[in-house]
Structures are given as C-alpha cells and as structure tokens.
Amino acid sequence: MSSIISLNDVITGALQHILEAKFPRCEYRYNIKKASAKGDNYIGEVFRIFVEVNANRDKQFKLILKLPPQNLIRRKQFFARPCFLRESLAYEEFLPIVNTFQITKGILPINPQSFHEYAECYYTLTDEMNEAIFMEDLCDKNFDIFNRFEQLTMEHVTLVLRIYAKLHAVSFAIKDQKPELFEKFRDIKDIFQQRKDDSQLAVYFEELKKSTLACVYENDKSHWNKLHEYFEKSTFFELILPLIDGKLNEPHAVICHGDCWNNNIMFKHENEKVTEARLIDWQIMRYASPITDLAYFIFSCTTQEFRINNYELMLDTYYREFEQHVKRLGSEPKNLFSRDTFNTELKKKGAIGLLLAMIVLPIATTKTENAPNLEELSEKIEAGATTDLVGAGFLSDSNVYDYTKRMREVVLDVIDLGYI
Template sequence: MAPEEITDQLPVPSSHRMLQELVRAELNTDEFTLDISAGSNKGDNYSCIIYRGRATCRRTGKQVSVIVKIPPQNEIRRKQFFVRPSFEREISVYNEIFPLIMEFQRSKGLTVEDSFHQVPHYLGSSLVDHEEVLLMRDLKEEGFRMVDRHKDMSLEHYQLMMRALARLHATSFVLKDQQPEKMERFKGMPDLLGLPDTSPTMASIFSQMAARAMTLLNENNEPDVFQRTKKILTMSWDEIMDDVYNGKPAEPFAVIGHGDSWHNNLLYKYEDDTAIDIRLLDWQCCRYTSPVVDLMYFIFIASSKAFRDRHYEHLLDFYHRNLSDHIRRLGSDPERLFPRTALDQQLLRFGRAGLIMAAICLPIIAT
C-alpha cells in the first residue's frame, strides 16, 4: 500500500474487527467512518506491516487515530523475518514487562516525567496464529516523527535516547536489588536471534555480512585493526549468542534491554526544531543482556565516525550519570549496583556487540 492510498479495510478481518471495537469504545458511538492508510514508508519495516486507522465520528467530528501492526501474510516472508517469535516477544513486553516497570516506578512516587515512559501507548493485541496484531496510539498525532537515517542527528537526539536507555536499565538494576523474585522469569528470556528457528538464518546472514565487512579493511595498512576485527567477525553465530548477547556472562550487571535501537525504531518530538522527547518502538528483540549491548548498538548504528570522535565519551558519561540518578530515585545505591568502573569493564567485555551489529545492519540501512 502506498503511503497516500486509503481503504476502509485491513487485510486481516480479525484485526479489522479489533480496530473497530476499539474505535467504537473510544468514540462511544457506532456512527463513525474508518479510513485505513499506510502507517509507515516503504522500506521502514521488515518483519511487519504498519497501518494507520483513522476514525471520525459522524456527529461530532471527533477523531481517533490508531497504529495497527500486523504480520506479512506471505509464508516465506514470515519465516525470513521470524514473524511469530517477534510478535510473541513484543506482545509479552507490553503485557508483562512494561506493567512491572511502570507500576514499580509509580510505587516509588515518581511522576511520568521522572520515570522511564518513552514507549507507545498500548491499546491491545492478539497472538492468534497468522492473525497476530498489535494496536497502539498514533504517535504522529502527538507530534512525533522519524529522523532521516542517512544523516547524523544532533547531540540532543542522542542524549534523549541515552537517557531513555539509562532509565530503562536502571529499573532492572533496582528491581533485582529490591524485588529480585519479580525479575527471575525474565533472566531466562531466550534471545530472539538465537532461537532454533532463527539461529541458522542469522548465522548465514552474519557470515555473509562479516565477510563483506572484512573487504573494507587493508591488512597491510592496519594489521592490528585487521586482526582484531577478523577475530570477532569470524566467530560463529552460536559463539556470539553465548559470548556476547547471553545475560549470564554479564551478571550481576545484566538488564532488560531494548535490543534493536536504530533510527527506524525511534520517534522524536520537536520544539523550534530541537528534539525534546523520544519514543522507542519495536520491542521484538527485547533481551536480557549487558546494558552495553543497547549502548553499542545505538551508538555504532545511528552515528558516523566523525560524530563518535567528538561525542562518544560524553554519551557514555551522560548515560551513566542518568542511570545513577534514576537508581537513586528508585531507592538504591548506584555505586553498589553499577559503578562507572563496572560500565568500563562491561564495555571491554561486550563492546564488540557494536561491531557485530554494524556489520549486519549498516549495509541494510545504506540501501
């Protein structure tokens, strides 16, 4: 569907019925029109199709806009992009993880502004096979928009993201400290990219992309860089899953992370052309791992080398300062739970995650 094309039906009847019921409750009437259009641009999404459902009350003119996320119906594409486990993971995040995090922050008396809250407003979902759907409030109506993934963002964009990740990670540290029983079930959360149905595909993709990345290096000009890079990019995918993304080697510092922090999964709000707020979308790859995995993924996928040369250390300092502040707000001691020395150690141990995902993602982003 082209972005400007408008219809009155979603391609999955059960999803359309859910949307109608939701709109009917929101508008408190059966007298409405419902227009369906593309919710994103072509090429912005891979494992799902995004629609925008805009309902208008015939009597009052009041409008409700809902984002509807459904899977591709083509079986090959469903398998290629791990559709079923992706929807299972994201819906579990909205139904289980976010309620735990939000309620915990409220129990500490925190306002929304002082909490981790940078996620879409969840309206409902279904996990019926081949009829999976996720419905959310339309963030475009609140002034949020996507950035151009081919350009460096301003420093404010990166700081908003680092603050959001800091608060998200801080909730894991404090929950493990104060209510460890509530975090136990998430510690065993399998990594989406390491599941039996997805790992062989990822192994093939990684080997191809890693070989391609190595052709960009000159062994004669940079022998040390070449050898160190080769050592990482010749790891098997199973080794990467066990050694880099697995939460166990990162303990006691493993956290619930976003897992897929690149441009197309971030929406920003602006005031006088300055980014002032952010929302994190697409939680299919949410994982329990080192906080460094999120940091390196975002920094190395969403910035240029020139930007990192200027701001890399600042962003790490900014992240840790905000994480420490949020840990204190939640009633624990950041120097005990995650001192800066621990962050530095985690960077040394798991920082290669940035190189691994850059090898996979940058060619896709560039095309």
C-alpha cells in the same frame, strides 16, 4: 464503516472492541492506510487507522496497527511470530510493571524523570496468523522518525542515552527490590539464540564477516589483521551469543530495548529543537547486559567524527542518568552497577557494537527505493539459496560507499577502544 485496506474478522473485532471502549454510544467510521515506506519494516507491516466519530471531521482519532506478514515463507524467514510475541510481552507485561513500579516510588508517567518514552498500547492479539498490535499514533503527537541519512545532533544523542539509562535503571531497581516480578523475563530466549541452528542464516552471517573485512582498506593492515584474527576465533553465532545471553551476564543483565537503530526511535521537535523521544519496535526485546543497547545505539547511529569528539561524554551522560534514576527509585547504583563495573563490562562486551552494526548498517544505508522485495528474498532463501549482502539486496552501487565508510569507521573505533 469503511476501510481502504480490509482486515479479517478477528482483527476487525479487536479494532471494534477498542473503539467501542474509547467512544461508548458513539457512531464512528474508519479507514486504514499503509503507514510505512518500503524498507522501513522488515518483520511486519504498519498501518494507520483514521477514525471519524459521529461524522465529525474535527473529532478524529488515529491509531497504529502492526501486523506480521501474511506470506508464510516471509513469516518463517523473518521470524515474524516470535518477534510479535516478544513485542506483545513488552507492551502487555513488562512496560506496565515498569510504570507501576515507578508510580509506587512517586514518579508519575508525566514526570520527565520517569522512564515513559514508549507508545501507549491499546490492544494485542497473539493467536497464530492473527498477531496484531494496536497502539497510539505518535505522529499525531508530532513525533517523527529522524532521517537516517542525516547526522544526529548532540541533543538527539543525549536524549536517547538518557532514555536508555532510565530503562536500564528501572530494570536494575525492580530486580533489586521486587525480584519476583522479574523471574519471567529472566527466561526470555534471545532471538539469536532461537535461530542459532538456522544454517542459511549462519551462512549469511559468515558472509557478513567477509563484507566487513572488505571495508577495511589494505593499507590499514593492522586493523585488518586484528579484525581477521577476531573473526577466525569463532562463527558469528559463537561470537554474539555469549555477549547477549542474560544468564551469562548476571548479575548485570536487564531488560533491553534490543533494536536500537534510527528507525526505532521517534523524536519531537519544537522551534527546531528536539524536545522528546520515544522508543518503538520492541520486537527484539532481550534480557542482557545494558551494554548491548548502549553499544548498538552508539556504533550504529553515530558517525566516527561524532564519536571521536564525544565518546567519553556519551558514556558520562548515560551513566550519570543511570545513577540518578536508580537513586530516585530507592536502590544504590554502586551495589547494582557501579561506574567501575560499567567500564569493565564495556571493555568485555563492547564488541557487540560491531556485531550488531554488521547486521543493521547494510539496512540503514539502503534507500527506500532500493530496498529488496522481502517476499522474493524469502522465497529465494526458502528454496535453499545461500546469500550475501549483494544477493540479499542490501548492498548495491547506490549504498556501497556509505556502507563501506560507516562499517570501516565502526571497525576502527571498536578496535582502537580495545573492544576486540
């Protein structure tokens, strides 16, 4: 066996376990190459493993390996271990429960009406410093990440909204019919809740407020005043925590994907048309209102022009699929999350779309070649430096126009919709 990138004995042993189970009594060799570009992944590293079976170049197996950073300071600053434990929980426990529950209702994974839009996980490791996730290589099935600098089409958006609707629907149905299966997930402590006492992160988030205000032009005084008034009420943590706290959002809290931006959704295209999508990166999976996923995706992944033309249609698309899937699973949507309740919750919690966009849009508008060196950034923060978007390397001449335009548009829309 050979590897271009070396692994330690624990992770190599896990890989051999997977391959021996998949190819019993076969000889195989593999090599490993980095699979992610600079700036694509902030919590860990992604590698592609190429496996050749019985020296047959035509019989190849590919899989993805996700590892946390080994740099101790970066691990700490980017909260790598808790995020890997969260994603392992998703693959090892939550998604299998979803799959089994749907099967008991006669909805098989091959059924397009099922919630099945995630990668198959082969193995996870959760020991400290040896965390790892092995999963199927979706690129080998012609899935790819959509270029975040291009505009999603209505077909892309509709597909994603239906996927999130099915995810939330199956969560509601399990809570309704098999509540004991959900007890463990009700106690998930959100990543933001875990980090609420991080003083340096708190400073960074307060700087995000200033950057966001700066995106609203002076001649747009009414929107600026409204945003300023909203920000002055509380700290960033105090604004966001009630919106994502599962216990505060009962009885309408569900398992949410959590990190709903372009780089975490893969699409398959055939004949220039999008046919399927998959959700990846469950590292911020949370127990919260379904509005969290919905607003995050809409305000971080679509343009203002798109929202102006399609906002109500997006809401209708989401709720129609949600309603249908809850019924397929044998529960009554009016009792669990009626359309009136959905509309009310959107008004009460729509501000989460702004708060999460404030975090992700600087990253989403940063081109690969301009992404910051995360080890250097981590060491800078560890040394006690407080930073803003410019200091962190997420805002520069290369992306200031795109960031300012998109952030301003989110602010205008969230205010005009009455969410703040």
